[in-house]
Amino acid sequence: MIAHATPVKTYCLIFGGLLLLTGLTVAASLAPLGGLHTLVALAIASAKAALVLLYFMHLADSSRLTWVVALSGLLWLAILIILTMSDYLTREWWRVTDG
């Protein structure tokens, strides 16, 4: 009946990686990175999210249909944020030409 259950060791390794990345993101926030802080923080958070998705949530061995659903969530989130910011970020351009 046991199918392919992920070994406990794998889960522990992923957990260790997550703790390491948490330490790293706190350390990076204290380091003098100039304007890169947000980018670094988001990159580390994305790496952590990927570990949780792939291993804890078993996306790594899920069907392609599951991948489509998971990625569609991300796609719509990207549309939401990118379209909104493309408005805010470009408003100043108009103000300049208006004089």
Next chain:
Amino acid sequence: MSAESVHHDAHHDAAHHDAVEGQAAAPRSPQAGHSGAHHPALAHHFDSLEQQQEAQSLGMWIFLASELLFFGGLFTVYTVARWAYPEAFAFASGHLVLWLGTLNTVVLLTSSLTMALAVRASQTCELRSLRGYLVLTIVLGVVFLGIKMTEYYLDYREHLIPGPMFSLAGHELPDPLPGGTREFTRHVELYFWIYFTMTGLHALHMIIGIGVLGVLLILARGGRYTTGYFAPIEIAGLYWHFVDIVWIFLFPLLYLIHHGGAA
């Protein structure tokens, strides 16, 4: 569904199983009937328990995708407001207690590990460890909420709860102050609106998750989820990990803005 993730269902007769092998998400073949003994949890409109569990987990993923957009609206508000008032956000973020936030991140990540191990125990049919890991996950979830409440209380004492009581009177404001004191205070208050809304919505999800795990803990007593039918535990796990991922992004976005200077 990929071949290596096939969970063999011993309660199911072999011929029946062959009919669905490798096409769990596809419509069932017409010859698949109800011959032979099958798992008591198998609903009659599924060919096999494995196909059923695949469908159940897919449904959860669809729900989580909609949850992502539920939180996504707030992440968008955060993005716009932080873009507009970077100094106020950096200043406000500096008033959170970093070590409590970091500790809470570790607590939540640990609860994700115990949740993953609970799902594993359900898959390997070990009732004692399933219940043990569920209890651990619930306890860690409660600890998380306890730390969160402590942080809220500290904010309350410092008049950082948005509304009529909000005040920066006792705080040292940054020296070249962008805009006037009034404007700056309003922007800091906006940060705290967003902070309390996002962490509050996250905490609500934690409370619901703890409730779900509590129900599963009771239902699991008779061995309901340790005979090959693990979908309810797995689905609760997916939800729990999703809430963990939301926190993984909330933590740096809310707590870690200030140290390296603005923006």
